[in-house]
Amino acid sequence: MKVLEAQKLKKTFRRGKQIVEAVRDVSLTMFPGEILAFLGPNGAGKTTSIKMMAGLIEPDAGWVKIVNKDPHRNPAALQQVGAVLEGNRNIYWRLTPEENLEYFGVLKGLTRREARKSGINLLERFGLIHKRRTPVQSLSRGMQQKLAFAVALIHQPQLLLLDEPTLGLDVEATEDVKILVREIAASGRAILLTTHQLAIAEELADKIIIIQKGEILAEATTQELIQKFSRTAYTIKLETELDETRILELEKLGADLREKKYIYISKLEILYKAFDILNPLPIQIIEKEQAALTEIFLQIIREGNRNV
Ligand SMILES: Nc1ncnc2c1ncn2[C@@H]1O[C@H](COP(=O)(O)OP(=O)(O)OP(=O)(O)O)[C@@H](O)[C@H]1O
Ligand SMILES: [Mg+2]
Secondary structure (H helix, E strand, O other): OOOEEEEEEEEEEEEOOEEEEEEEEEEEEEOOOOEEEEEOOOOOOHHHHHHHHOOOOOOOEEEEEEOOEOOOOOHHHHHHEEEEOHHHOOOOOOOOHHHHHHHHHHHOOOOHHHHHHHHHHHHHHOOOHHHOOOOHHHOOHHHHHHHHHHHHHOOOOOEEEEEOOOOOOOHHHHHHHHHHHHHHHHOOOEEEEEOOOHHHHHHHOOEEEEEEOOEEEEEEEHHHHHHHHOOOOEEEEEOOOOOHHHHHHHHHHOOEEEOOOEEEEOOHHHHHHHHHHHOOOOEEEEEEOOOOHHHHHHHHHHHOOOOO
């Protein structure tokens, strides 16, 4: 089952004489339980794309389907999507968490009773039950963010869209949000999130899409992306120091040595030959160098063309 399908989305804004092609060509598909990180520099078109997927702004071209229904033609599609946009505009600051959940639940088609029950469950799950009668404006940023999640989930949608869910949160609240995202995905919902904190994307996402100037530059599973951009480089650390004969043999192979204990190897073939030379010396660690998502992101954005 496809939870989300977006095809060739396009959106141009006109401000006076100025024309901004915010989204030029965005297509993507999501399946249940998947976490997709939608990454890109400021102004790349992430929020605009999310708003089109959430049915909040009409695309100029292309279409969106949420569990097979187009939110721009069939309002029933909105039953299957929850969105938390920048600045938590999905909650009322003067109302309490309980009131917010009831209000938005009813708006999404639940009865008052269902909304209240589902709301209490979510408040318990998100550790907010003790604040259920405190006006939202008196809650901490982290609590407000968790409430925004709860409101987005009140009608149990299949798709959750999160625009910068950890923006402005402290370390602990960020960890809480990460745990929630994993739990929500584990319950079978698909989650699309944007973030500028690439370590969070690397930790959470199954799949990564990088967008720049309204177009997708790279799309891959997080592992594929990291593998593709990691140079094949291995480090072997020995428990004991190498003898002169082995040092010479390893150097002949093209390995780099440091402090008679560390061996740096650039290719997999050399690694196996090095093992033969090292045998039977005790090895402490073998490590493969991995590219960090930040470097990969910058490389893709700087090259600016589709290469993954
Ligand atoms: N309502 C609007 N009217 C005019 N231009 C807009 C509007 N909304 C967005 N834009 C423009 O569209 C482009 C894409 O904006 P968008 O908010 O989608 O980017 P983003 O990827 O979410 O960026 P950020 O990482 O800064 O949140 C920007 O140039 C922005 O100025
Ligand atoms: Mg944005």
